Amino acid sequence: MTSTTTATTDTLRFATAGSVDDGKSTLVGRLLHDSKSVLADQLEAVEQVSRSRGQDAPDLALLTDGLRAEREQGITIDVAYRYFATARRRFILADTPGHVQYTRNMVTGASTADLAVILVDARNGVIEQTRRHAAVAALLRVPHIVLAVNKMDLVGYEEKEFDRIVEDFAGHAAELDLPGFTPVPVSALCGDNVVERSAHMDWYAGPALLDLLETVPVGAESAGAPARFPVQYVIRHDGVRHYAGQLVSGSLRVGDRVTVHPSGETSEITGIDVLGTTARAAYAPQSLTLRLAGQRDIARGDMITAGPDAPELTRDVRAAVCHLADRPLRIGDRVLVKHTTRTVKALVKDLAGATELTANDLGRIALRTAEPLALDDYARVRRTGAFLLVDPADGATLTAGMADLS
Known part of the structure:
Protein backbone atom coordinates (compact mmCIF):
# COMPACT_ATOMS: atom_id res chain seq x y z
CA MET A 1 0.00 0.00 0.00
CA GLY A 219 -15.26 21.23 9.98
CA ALA A 220 -17.37 24.11 8.67
CA GLU A 221 -20.09 23.38 11.24
CA SER A 222 -17.83 23.42 14.31
CA ALA A 223 -15.68 26.31 13.08
CA GLY A 224 -18.69 28.57 12.52
CA ALA A 225 -20.37 27.69 15.82
CA PRO A 226 -19.93 29.65 19.07
CA ALA A 227 -16.80 28.92 21.11
CA ARG A 228 -17.22 26.00 23.52
CA PHE A 229 -14.34 24.70 25.63
CA PRO A 230 -15.19 21.98 28.20
CA VAL A 231 -12.43 21.81 30.81
CA GLN A 232 -10.90 18.34 31.05
CA TYR A 233 -7.94 18.96 33.37
CA VAL A 234 -6.58 21.77 35.53
CA ILE A 235 -2.78 21.83 35.47
CA ARG A 236 -0.80 23.94 37.94
CA HIS A 237 2.66 25.00 36.76
CA ASP A 238 4.89 27.65 38.38
CA GLY A 239 1.92 28.91 40.36
CA VAL A 240 -0.21 29.42 37.23
CA ARG A 241 -3.33 27.44 36.37
CA HIS A 242 -3.61 26.01 32.87
CA TYR A 243 -6.99 24.71 31.73
CA ALA A 244 -6.66 21.76 29.33
CA GLY A 245 -9.21 20.23 26.99
CA GLN A 246 -10.54 20.20 23.44
CA LEU A 247 -12.14 23.20 21.78
CA VAL A 248 -15.25 21.44 20.45
CA SER A 249 -16.61 24.35 18.42
CA GLY A 250 -15.73 27.88 17.35
CA SER A 251 -12.46 29.69 18.02
CA LEU A 252 -10.67 31.41 20.89
CA ARG A 253 -8.03 34.17 20.84
CA VAL A 254 -5.73 35.77 23.35
CA GLY A 255 -7.55 38.79 24.76
CA ASP A 256 -11.05 37.30 24.37
CA ARG A 257 -13.47 37.86 27.23
CA VAL A 258 -14.81 34.49 28.40
CA THR A 259 -17.49 33.14 30.73
CA VAL A 260 -17.16 30.05 32.91
CA HIS A 261 -20.26 27.87 33.31
CA PRO A 262 -22.06 27.06 35.50
CA SER A 263 -20.54 29.63 37.92
CA GLY A 264 -20.98 32.59 35.55
CA GLU A 265 -17.52 34.00 36.38
CA THR A 266 -15.89 36.09 33.65
CA SER A 267 -12.24 36.56 32.77
CA GLU A 268 -9.86 37.22 29.88
CA ILE A 269 -7.64 34.79 27.97
CA THR A 270 -3.99 35.64 28.64
CA GLY A 271 -2.36 32.66 26.93
CA ILE A 272 -3.05 29.72 24.60
CA ASP A 273 -0.83 26.70 24.04
CA VAL A 274 -1.51 24.20 21.25
CA LEU A 275 0.57 21.00 21.35
CA GLY A 276 3.05 22.71 23.66
CA THR A 277 3.49 25.71 21.37
CA THR A 278 2.33 29.22 22.23
CA ALA A 279 -0.43 30.44 19.89
CA ARG A 280 -2.44 33.61 19.45
CA ALA A 281 -5.60 31.70 18.50
CA ALA A 282 -7.09 28.21 18.54
CA TYR A 283 -9.78 26.61 16.38
CA ALA A 284 -12.08 23.61 16.78
CA PRO A 285 -11.32 20.73 17.09
CA GLN A 286 -7.84 21.52 18.46
CA SER A 287 -6.72 20.30 21.89
CA LEU A 288 -5.11 23.07 23.91
CA THR A 289 -4.50 24.72 27.27
CA LEU A 290 -5.78 28.15 28.28
CA ARG A 291 -4.48 30.66 30.81
CA LEU A 292 -6.88 33.20 32.24
CA ALA A 293 -6.39 36.48 34.07
CA GLY A 294 -6.58 36.11 37.85
CA GLN A 295 -7.11 33.04 40.00
CA ARG A 296 -10.38 31.38 39.08
CA ASP A 297 -12.21 28.51 40.78
CA ILE A 298 -12.46 26.33 37.66
CA ALA A 299 -12.59 22.53 37.70
CA ARG A 300 -13.08 19.58 35.36
CA GLY A 301 -16.61 19.67 33.98
CA ASP A 302 -16.83 23.45 33.75
CA MET A 303 -17.28 24.99 30.31
CA ILE A 304 -15.51 28.12 29.06
CA THR A 305 -17.33 30.10 26.35
CA ALA A 306 -16.69 33.33 24.48
CA GLY A 307 -19.01 35.84 22.87
CA PRO A 308 -22.61 36.83 23.59
CA ASP A 309 -24.12 33.55 22.34
CA ALA A 310 -24.05 31.62 25.62
CA PRO A 311 -25.36 28.07 26.14
CA GLU A 312 -28.57 27.55 28.07
CA LEU A 313 -27.91 26.86 31.74
CA THR A 314 -30.70 24.51 32.83
CA ARG A 315 -31.70 21.64 35.07
CA ASP A 316 -34.71 20.75 32.90
CA VAL A 317 -33.49 18.83 29.87
CA ARG A 318 -35.66 17.88 26.90
CA ALA A 319 -34.16 15.70 24.20
CA ALA A 320 -34.59 13.19 21.40
CA VAL A 321 -33.00 9.89 22.37
CA CYS A 322 -31.99 6.45 21.17
CA HIS A 323 -32.00 3.79 23.89
CA LEU A 324 -28.84 1.69 23.67
CA ALA A 325 -29.02 -0.78 26.55
CA ASP A 326 -30.82 -4.12 26.81
CA ARG A 327 -32.31 -3.04 30.14
CA PRO A 328 -35.30 -0.70 29.67
CA LEU A 329 -35.45 2.97 30.68
CA ARG A 330 -38.55 3.97 32.69
CA ILE A 331 -40.10 7.10 34.17
CA GLY A 332 -38.73 7.60 37.67
CA ASP A 333 -35.34 6.02 36.94
CA ARG A 334 -32.36 7.71 38.56
CA VAL A 335 -29.48 8.11 36.11
CA LEU A 336 -26.25 9.98 35.55
CA VAL A 337 -26.05 12.49 32.70
CA LYS A 338 -22.62 12.65 31.05
CA HIS A 339 -22.37 15.92 29.12
CA THR A 340 -18.93 16.74 27.64
CA THR A 341 -16.61 16.46 30.67
CA ARG A 342 -19.36 17.01 33.27
CA THR A 343 -21.40 14.25 34.98
CA VAL A 344 -24.47 15.03 37.13
CA LYS A 345 -27.29 13.06 38.72
CA ALA A 346 -30.74 13.19 37.13
CA LEU A 347 -34.26 11.81 37.30
CA VAL A 348 -36.27 10.62 34.29
CA LYS A 349 -39.45 12.73 34.42
CA ASP A 350 -41.22 11.83 31.17
CA LEU A 351 -40.91 9.65 28.04
CA ALA A 352 -43.38 11.51 25.81
CA GLY A 353 -46.25 9.10 26.32
CA ALA A 354 -44.21 5.90 26.41
CA THR A 355 -44.07 3.77 29.55
CA GLU A 356 -40.52 2.62 28.81
CA LEU A 357 -37.80 2.61 26.16
CA THR A 358 -36.15 -0.65 25.14
CA ALA A 359 -33.04 -1.36 23.06
CA ASN A 360 -33.01 0.46 19.67
CA ASP A 361 -36.09 2.56 20.50
CA LEU A 362 -36.11 6.15 19.28
CA GLY A 363 -38.08 8.51 21.51
CA ARG A 364 -38.21 11.72 23.50
CA ILE A 365 -37.33 12.34 27.13
CA ALA A 366 -37.57 14.93 29.88
CA LEU A 367 -34.98 14.95 32.68
CA ARG A 368 -34.50 16.91 35.88
CA THR A 369 -30.83 17.21 36.82
CA ALA A 370 -29.39 17.76 40.30
CA GLU A 371 -27.03 20.47 38.99
CA PRO A 372 -27.33 22.80 36.00
CA LEU A 373 -25.85 21.89 32.62
CA ALA A 374 -24.58 24.35 30.00
CA LEU A 375 -26.47 22.93 27.03
CA ASP A 376 -26.75 23.95 23.39
CA ASP A 377 -29.50 22.85 21.06
CA TYR A 378 -28.13 19.75 19.30
CA ALA A 379 -29.30 21.09 15.94
CA ARG A 380 -26.88 24.00 16.38
CA VAL A 381 -23.83 22.54 18.19
CA ARG A 382 -23.69 18.76 18.07
CA ARG A 383 -20.90 18.24 20.61
CA THR A 384 -22.42 20.38 23.38
CA GLY A 385 -25.99 19.36 22.56
CA ALA A 386 -25.26 15.64 22.98
CA PHE A 387 -25.20 13.65 26.19
CA LEU A 388 -25.31 10.09 27.51
CA LEU A 389 -27.41 8.56 30.26
CA VAL A 390 -25.41 6.22 32.47
CA ASP A 391 -26.52 3.68 35.06
CA PRO A 392 -25.21 4.95 38.44
CA ALA A 393 -25.03 1.40 39.80
CA ASP A 394 -22.57 -0.11 37.32
CA GLY A 395 -21.57 2.69 34.91
CA ALA A 396 -23.25 1.05 31.89
CA THR A 397 -24.28 3.38 29.06
CA LEU A 398 -28.07 3.44 28.76
CA THR A 399 -29.20 6.10 26.30
CA ALA A 400 -27.83 8.63 23.79
CA GLY A 401 -29.53 12.02 23.89
CA MET A 402 -29.70 15.05 21.61
CA ALA A 403 -30.93 18.19 23.42
CA ASP A 404 -33.93 20.02 21.97
CA LEU A 405 -34.15 23.48 23.52
CA SER A 406 -36.68 24.91 21.05
Whole structure:
Protein backbone atom coordinates (compact mmCIF):
# COMPACT_ATOMS: atom_id res chain seq x y z
CA MET A 1 0.00 0.00 0.00
CA THR A 2 1.34 3.41 -0.95
CA SER A 3 1.58 5.81 1.97
CA THR A 4 -0.09 9.14 1.21
CA THR A 5 -0.82 10.52 4.65
CA THR A 6 1.91 13.16 4.41
CA ALA A 7 0.00 14.83 1.58
CA THR A 8 -3.39 14.93 3.32
CA THR A 9 -4.64 18.03 5.08
CA ASP A 10 -7.71 16.93 7.02
CA THR A 11 -9.77 13.96 8.15
CA LEU A 12 -13.31 13.00 7.11
CA ARG A 13 -15.34 10.87 9.49
CA PHE A 14 -18.09 9.07 7.63
CA ALA A 15 -20.53 6.25 8.32
CA THR A 16 -22.15 3.72 6.02
CA ALA A 17 -25.64 2.30 6.53
CA GLY A 18 -27.66 -0.09 4.43
CA SER A 19 -30.21 -2.85 4.75
CA VAL A 20 -29.25 -6.50 4.76
CA ASP A 21 -27.94 -7.66 1.36
CA ASP A 22 -27.80 -4.14 -0.08
CA GLY A 23 -24.08 -4.76 -0.70
CA LYS A 24 -22.66 -2.38 1.91
CA SER A 25 -19.73 -4.60 2.85
CA THR A 26 -18.89 -5.05 -0.83
CA LEU A 27 -19.07 -1.28 -1.38
CA VAL A 28 -16.69 -0.59 1.50
CA GLY A 29 -14.39 -3.38 0.32
CA ARG A 30 -14.39 -1.96 -3.22
CA LEU A 31 -13.64 1.51 -1.88
CA LEU A 32 -10.64 0.20 0.09
CA HIS A 33 -9.42 -2.03 -2.75
CA ASP A 34 -9.71 0.44 -5.63
CA SER A 35 -8.22 3.30 -3.61
CA LYS A 36 -5.20 1.03 -2.95
CA SER A 37 -5.85 1.10 0.80
CA VAL A 38 -5.49 -2.66 1.28
CA LEU A 39 -2.25 -4.35 2.28
CA ALA A 40 -0.99 -7.11 0.00
CA ASP A 41 -1.31 -9.80 2.66
CA GLN A 42 -4.90 -8.75 3.40
CA LEU A 43 -5.83 -9.02 -0.26
CA GLU A 44 -4.09 -12.38 -0.55
CA ALA A 45 -6.05 -13.73 2.42
CA VAL A 46 -9.31 -12.57 0.85
CA GLU A 47 -8.38 -14.20 -2.46
CA GLN A 48 -7.60 -17.49 -0.73
CA VAL A 49 -10.92 -17.56 1.14
CA SER A 50 -12.78 -16.62 -2.04
CA ARG A 51 -11.12 -19.45 -4.00
CA SER A 52 -11.96 -21.94 -1.25
CA ARG A 53 -15.61 -20.98 -1.72
CA GLY A 54 -15.40 -21.54 -5.47
CA GLN A 55 -15.51 -17.86 -6.37
CA ASP A 56 -13.58 -16.70 -9.43
CA ALA A 57 -13.03 -13.12 -8.17
CA PRO A 58 -12.09 -11.88 -4.68
CA ASP A 59 -15.10 -11.34 -2.42
CA LEU A 60 -14.31 -7.78 -1.35
CA ALA A 61 -16.94 -7.91 1.39
CA LEU A 62 -14.45 -10.03 3.35
CA LEU A 63 -12.25 -6.94 3.74
CA THR A 64 -14.86 -5.47 6.10
CA ASP A 65 -16.76 -8.39 7.61
CA GLY A 66 -13.77 -9.44 9.65
CA LEU A 67 -15.42 -10.83 12.77
CA ARG A 68 -15.83 -14.59 12.80
CA ALA A 69 -19.49 -14.44 13.83
CA GLU A 70 -20.17 -12.03 10.98
CA ARG A 71 -18.47 -14.24 8.41
CA GLU A 72 -20.40 -17.27 9.58
CA GLN A 73 -23.78 -15.50 9.46
CA GLY A 74 -23.03 -13.46 6.35
CA ILE A 75 -24.10 -10.20 8.02
CA THR A 76 -22.49 -7.19 9.66
CA ILE A 77 -23.18 -7.12 13.41
CA ASP A 78 -20.99 -4.55 15.11
CA VAL A 79 -19.63 -1.14 14.13
CA ALA A 80 -16.26 -1.67 12.43
CA TYR A 81 -13.93 1.30 12.18
CA ARG A 82 -11.60 1.46 9.17
CA TYR A 83 -8.78 3.94 8.66
CA PHE A 84 -7.39 4.78 5.24
CA ALA A 85 -6.00 7.69 3.28
CA THR A 86 -5.65 9.03 -0.24
CA ALA A 87 -3.44 11.82 -1.53
CA ARG A 88 -6.17 14.31 -0.70
CA ARG A 89 -7.56 13.30 2.68
CA ARG A 90 -7.51 10.90 5.62
CA PHE A 91 -10.66 8.90 6.41
CA ILE A 92 -12.23 7.28 9.46
CA LEU A 93 -15.02 4.99 8.31
CA ALA A 94 -17.67 3.64 10.68
CA ASP A 95 -19.18 0.60 8.94
CA THR A 96 -22.52 0.13 10.72
CA PRO A 97 -24.87 -2.88 10.69
CA GLY A 98 -28.09 -2.92 8.70
CA HIS A 99 -30.48 -4.94 10.84
CA VAL A 100 -33.24 -3.04 12.63
CA GLN A 101 -32.18 -4.60 15.94
CA TYR A 102 -28.79 -2.89 15.55
CA THR A 103 -30.14 0.66 15.16
CA ARG A 104 -28.22 1.59 18.31
CA ASN A 105 -24.99 0.56 16.56
CA MET A 106 -25.72 2.98 13.74
CA VAL A 107 -26.32 5.75 16.28
CA THR A 108 -22.94 4.98 17.81
CA GLY A 109 -21.16 4.94 14.45
CA ALA A 110 -22.81 8.04 12.99
CA SER A 111 -22.81 10.22 16.11
CA THR A 112 -19.53 11.94 15.18
CA ALA A 113 -19.80 11.56 11.40
CA ASP A 114 -19.38 14.45 8.99
CA LEU A 115 -21.12 12.41 6.30
CA ALA A 116 -23.35 9.34 6.03
CA VAL A 117 -23.56 7.02 3.02
CA ILE A 118 -27.03 5.44 2.92
CA LEU A 119 -27.07 2.44 0.62
CA VAL A 120 -30.09 1.28 -1.40
CA ASP A 121 -30.46 -1.84 -3.54
CA ALA A 122 -31.54 -0.63 -7.00
CA ARG A 123 -33.87 -3.63 -7.35
CA ASN A 124 -35.73 -2.94 -4.11
CA GLY A 125 -35.60 0.84 -3.87
CA VAL A 126 -36.36 2.71 -0.67
CA ILE A 127 -37.59 0.26 1.98
CA GLU A 128 -38.52 0.58 5.65
CA GLN A 129 -34.95 0.16 6.89
CA THR A 130 -33.76 2.84 4.43
CA ARG A 131 -36.29 5.21 5.95
CA ARG A 132 -35.10 4.24 9.43
CA HIS A 133 -31.47 4.95 8.51
CA ALA A 134 -32.52 8.31 7.09
CA ALA A 135 -34.42 9.07 10.32
CA VAL A 136 -31.34 8.29 12.42
CA ALA A 137 -29.18 10.50 10.17
CA ALA A 138 -31.72 13.31 10.58
CA LEU A 139 -31.88 12.77 14.35
CA LEU A 140 -28.08 12.96 14.60
CA ARG A 141 -27.94 16.00 12.30
CA VAL A 142 -25.25 14.45 10.10
CA PRO A 143 -24.17 17.42 7.93
CA HIS A 144 -23.82 15.57 4.59
CA ILE A 145 -25.80 12.64 3.16
CA VAL A 146 -24.91 10.50 0.13
CA LEU A 147 -27.57 8.20 -1.31
CA ALA A 148 -25.66 5.35 -2.98
CA VAL A 149 -27.97 3.42 -5.27
CA ASN A 150 -26.14 0.09 -5.52
CA LYS A 151 -26.41 -2.92 -7.85
CA MET A 152 -27.14 -0.76 -10.87
CA ASP A 153 -25.70 -3.59 -12.98
CA LEU A 154 -28.71 -5.73 -11.97
CA VAL A 155 -31.19 -3.19 -13.38
CA GLY A 156 -29.33 -2.74 -16.65
CA TYR A 157 -27.74 0.55 -15.54
CA GLU A 158 -31.07 2.21 -16.35
CA GLU A 159 -31.33 5.91 -15.58
CA LYS A 160 -35.10 5.69 -14.98
CA GLU A 161 -34.58 3.18 -12.16
CA PHE A 162 -32.09 5.49 -10.51
CA ASP A 163 -34.36 8.53 -10.90
CA ARG A 164 -37.31 6.64 -9.41
CA ILE A 165 -35.36 5.80 -6.25
CA VAL A 166 -33.93 9.32 -5.90
CA GLU A 167 -37.41 10.84 -6.17
CA ASP A 168 -38.79 8.43 -3.57
CA PHE A 169 -35.95 9.15 -1.13
CA ALA A 170 -36.24 12.91 -1.69
CA GLY A 171 -39.86 12.86 -0.55
CA HIS A 172 -38.95 11.07 2.66
CA ALA A 173 -35.92 13.32 3.23
CA ALA A 174 -38.15 16.39 3.02
CA GLU A 175 -40.44 14.97 5.72
CA LEU A 176 -37.42 14.41 7.98
CA ASP A 177 -35.90 17.83 7.30
CA LEU A 178 -32.70 16.14 6.13
CA PRO A 179 -30.04 18.39 4.60
CA GLY A 180 -29.67 18.20 0.84
CA PHE A 181 -28.39 14.79 -0.19
CA THR A 182 -26.19 13.73 -3.11
CA PRO A 183 -27.35 10.66 -5.08
CA VAL A 184 -24.75 8.42 -6.79
CA PRO A 185 -25.54 5.34 -8.94
CA VAL A 186 -22.99 2.60 -8.22
CA SER A 187 -22.21 -1.06 -8.69
CA ALA A 188 -19.95 -2.09 -5.85
CA LEU A 189 -19.44 -5.55 -7.35
CA CYS A 190 -18.28 -4.18 -10.71
CA GLY A 191 -16.62 -1.01 -9.40
CA ASP A 192 -18.88 1.48 -11.20
CA ASN A 193 -18.72 5.02 -9.75
CA VAL A 194 -17.05 3.91 -6.53
CA VAL A 195 -13.50 5.12 -7.13
CA GLU A 196 -13.58 5.52 -10.92
CA ARG A 197 -16.34 6.98 -13.08
CA SER A 198 -18.44 4.34 -14.82
CA ALA A 199 -18.42 3.77 -18.57
CA HIS A 200 -21.81 2.04 -18.23
CA MET A 201 -23.72 5.13 -17.06
CA ASP A 202 -22.81 8.00 -19.37
CA TRP A 203 -26.12 9.64 -18.42
CA TYR A 204 -24.70 10.35 -14.93
CA ALA A 205 -22.66 13.57 -14.89
CA GLY A 206 -21.80 13.65 -11.19
CA PRO A 207 -18.67 12.51 -9.32
CA ALA A 208 -17.72 9.01 -8.21
CA LEU A 209 -18.20 8.23 -4.52
CA LEU A 210 -14.53 8.70 -3.61
CA ASP A 211 -14.47 12.10 -5.34
CA LEU A 212 -17.34 13.18 -3.09
CA LEU A 213 -15.62 11.88 0.02
CA GLU A 214 -12.40 13.70 -0.88
CA THR A 215 -14.02 17.07 -1.54
CA VAL A 216 -16.96 17.45 0.86
CA PRO A 217 -16.29 20.34 3.32
CA VAL A 218 -15.10 19.23 6.76
CA GLY A 219 -15.26 21.23 9.98
CA ALA A 220 -17.37 24.11 8.67
CA GLU A 221 -20.09 23.38 11.24
CA SER A 222 -17.83 23.42 14.31
CA ALA A 223 -15.68 26.31 13.08
CA GLY A 224 -18.69 28.57 12.52
CA ALA A 225 -20.37 27.69 15.82
CA PRO A 226 -19.93 29.65 19.07
CA ALA A 227 -16.80 28.92 21.11
CA ARG A 228 -17.22 26.00 23.52
CA PHE A 229 -14.34 24.70 25.63
CA PRO A 230 -15.19 21.98 28.20
CA VAL A 231 -12.43 21.81 30.81
CA GLN A 232 -10.90 18.34 31.05
CA TYR A 233 -7.94 18.96 33.37
CA VAL A 234 -6.58 21.77 35.53
CA ILE A 235 -2.78 21.83 35.47
CA ARG A 236 -0.80 23.94 37.94
CA HIS A 237 2.66 25.00 36.76
CA ASP A 238 4.89 27.65 38.38
CA GLY A 239 1.92 28.91 40.36
CA VAL A 240 -0.21 29.42 37.23
CA ARG A 241 -3.33 27.44 36.37
CA HIS A 242 -3.61 26.01 32.87
CA TYR A 243 -6.99 24.71 31.73
CA ALA A 244 -6.66 21.76 29.33
CA GLY A 245 -9.21 20.23 26.99
CA GLN A 246 -10.54 20.20 23.44
CA LEU A 247 -12.14 23.20 21.78
CA VAL A 248 -15.25 21.44 20.45
CA SER A 249 -16.61 24.35 18.42
CA GLY A 250 -15.73 27.88 17.35
CA SER A 251 -12.46 29.69 18.02
CA LEU A 252 -10.67 31.41 20.89
CA ARG A 253 -8.03 34.17 20.84
CA VAL A 254 -5.73 35.77 23.35
CA GLY A 255 -7.55 38.79 24.76
CA ASP A 256 -11.05 37.30 24.37
CA ARG A 257 -13.47 37.86 27.23
CA VAL A 258 -14.81 34.49 28.40
CA THR A 259 -17.49 33.14 30.73
CA VAL A 260 -17.16 30.05 32.91
CA HIS A 261 -20.26 27.87 33.31
CA PRO A 262 -22.06 27.06 35.50
CA SER A 263 -20.54 29.63 37.92
CA GLY A 264 -20.98 32.59 35.55
CA GLU A 265 -17.52 34.00 36.38
CA THR A 266 -15.89 36.09 33.65
CA SER A 267 -12.24 36.56 32.77
CA GLU A 268 -9.86 37.22 29.88
CA ILE A 269 -7.64 34.79 27.97
CA THR A 270 -3.99 35.64 28.64
CA GLY A 271 -2.36 32.66 26.93
CA ILE A 272 -3.05 29.72 24.60
CA ASP A 273 -0.83 26.70 24.04
CA VAL A 274 -1.51 24.20 21.25
CA LEU A 275 0.57 21.00 21.35
CA GLY A 276 3.05 22.71 23.66
CA THR A 277 3.49 25.71 21.37
CA THR A 278 2.33 29.22 22.23
CA ALA A 279 -0.43 30.44 19.89
CA ARG A 280 -2.44 33.61 19.45
CA ALA A 281 -5.60 31.70 18.50
CA ALA A 282 -7.09 28.21 18.54
CA TYR A 283 -9.78 26.61 16.38
CA ALA A 284 -12.08 23.61 16.78
CA PRO A 285 -11.32 20.73 17.09
CA GLN A 286 -7.84 21.52 18.46
CA SER A 287 -6.72 20.30 21.89
CA LEU A 288 -5.11 23.07 23.91
CA THR A 289 -4.50 24.72 27.27
CA LEU A 290 -5.78 28.15 28.28
CA ARG A 291 -4.48 30.66 30.81
CA LEU A 292 -6.88 33.20 32.24
CA ALA A 293 -6.39 36.48 34.07
CA GLY A 294 -6.58 36.11 37.85
CA GLN A 295 -7.11 33.04 40.00
CA ARG A 296 -10.38 31.38 39.08
CA ASP A 297 -12.21 28.51 40.78
CA ILE A 298 -12.46 26.33 37.66
CA ALA A 299 -12.59 22.53 37.70
CA ARG A 300 -13.08 19.58 35.36
CA GLY A 301 -16.61 19.67 33.98
CA ASP A 302 -16.83 23.45 33.75
CA MET A 303 -17.28 24.99 30.31
CA ILE A 304 -15.51 28.12 29.06
CA THR A 305 -17.33 30.10 26.35
CA ALA A 306 -16.69 33.33 24.48
CA GLY A 307 -19.01 35.84 22.87
CA PRO A 308 -22.61 36.83 23.59
CA ASP A 309 -24.12 33.55 22.34
CA ALA A 310 -24.05 31.62 25.62
CA PRO A 311 -25.36 28.07 26.14
CA GLU A 312 -28.57 27.55 28.07
CA LEU A 313 -27.91 26.86 31.74
CA THR A 314 -30.70 24.51 32.83
CA ARG A 315 -31.70 21.64 35.07
CA ASP A 316 -34.71 20.75 32.90
CA VAL A 317 -33.49 18.83 29.87
CA ARG A 318 -35.66 17.88 26.90
CA ALA A 319 -34.16 15.70 24.20
CA ALA A 320 -34.59 13.19 21.40
CA VAL A 321 -33.00 9.89 22.37
CA CYS A 322 -31.99 6.45 21.17
CA HIS A 323 -32.00 3.79 23.89
CA LEU A 324 -28.84 1.69 23.67
CA ALA A 325 -29.02 -0.78 26.55
CA ASP A 326 -30.82 -4.12 26.81
CA ARG A 327 -32.31 -3.04 30.14
CA PRO A 328 -35.30 -0.70 29.67
CA LEU A 329 -35.45 2.97 30.68
CA ARG A 330 -38.55 3.97 32.69
CA ILE A 331 -40.10 7.10 34.17
CA GLY A 332 -38.73 7.60 37.67
CA ASP A 333 -35.34 6.02 36.94
CA ARG A 334 -32.36 7.71 38.56
CA VAL A 335 -29.48 8.11 36.11
CA LEU A 336 -26.25 9.98 35.55
CA VAL A 337 -26.05 12.49 32.70
CA LYS A 338 -22.62 12.65 31.05
CA HIS A 339 -22.37 15.92 29.12
CA THR A 340 -18.93 16.74 27.64
CA THR A 341 -16.61 16.46 30.67
CA ARG A 342 -19.36 17.01 33.27
CA THR A 343 -21.40 14.25 34.98
CA VAL A 344 -24.47 15.03 37.13
CA LYS A 345 -27.29 13.06 38.72
CA ALA A 346 -30.74 13.19 37.13
CA LEU A 347 -34.26 11.81 37.30
CA VAL A 348 -36.27 10.62 34.29
CA LYS A 349 -39.45 12.73 34.42
CA ASP A 350 -41.22 11.83 31.17
CA LEU A 351 -40.91 9.65 28.04
CA ALA A 352 -43.38 11.51 25.81
CA GLY A 353 -46.25 9.10 26.32
CA ALA A 354 -44.21 5.90 26.41
CA THR A 355 -44.07 3.77 29.55
CA GLU A 356 -40.52 2.62 28.81
CA LEU A 357 -37.80 2.61 26.16
CA THR A 358 -36.15 -0.65 25.14
CA ALA A 359 -33.04 -1.36 23.06
CA ASN A 360 -33.01 0.46 19.67
CA ASP A 361 -36.09 2.56 20.50
CA LEU A 362 -36.11 6.15 19.28
CA GLY A 363 -38.08 8.51 21.51
CA ARG A 364 -38.21 11.72 23.50
CA ILE A 365 -37.33 12.34 27.13
CA ALA A 366 -37.57 14.93 29.88
CA LEU A 367 -34.98 14.95 32.68
CA ARG A 368 -34.50 16.91 35.88
CA THR A 369 -30.83 17.21 36.82
CA ALA A 370 -29.39 17.76 40.30
CA GLU A 371 -27.03 20.47 38.99
CA PRO A 372 -27.33 22.80 36.00
CA LEU A 373 -25.85 21.89 32.62
CA ALA A 374 -24.58 24.35 30.00
CA LEU A 375 -26.47 22.93 27.03
CA ASP A 376 -26.75 23.95 23.39
CA ASP A 377 -29.50 22.85 21.06
CA TYR A 378 -28.13 19.75 19.30
CA ALA A 379 -29.30 21.09 15.94
CA ARG A 380 -26.88 24.00 16.38
CA VAL A 381 -23.83 22.54 18.19
CA ARG A 382 -23.69 18.76 18.07
CA ARG A 383 -20.90 18.24 20.61
CA THR A 384 -22.42 20.38 23.38
CA GLY A 385 -25.99 19.36 22.56
CA ALA A 386 -25.26 15.64 22.98
CA PHE A 387 -25.20 13.65 26.19
CA LEU A 388 -25.31 10.09 27.51
CA LEU A 389 -27.41 8.56 30.26
CA VAL A 390 -25.41 6.22 32.47
CA ASP A 391 -26.52 3.68 35.06
CA PRO A 392 -25.21 4.95 38.44
CA ALA A 393 -25.03 1.40 39.80
CA ASP A 394 -22.57 -0.11 37.32
CA GLY A 395 -21.57 2.69 34.91
CA ALA A 396 -23.25 1.05 31.89
CA THR A 397 -24.28 3.38 29.06
CA LEU A 398 -28.07 3.44 28.76
CA THR A 399 -29.20 6.10 26.30
CA ALA A 400 -27.83 8.63 23.79
CA GLY A 401 -29.53 12.02 23.89
CA MET A 402 -29.70 15.05 21.61
CA ALA A 403 -30.93 18.19 23.42
CA ASP A 404 -33.93 20.02 21.97
CA LEU A 405 -34.15 23.48 23.52
CA SER A 406 -36.68 24.91 21.05
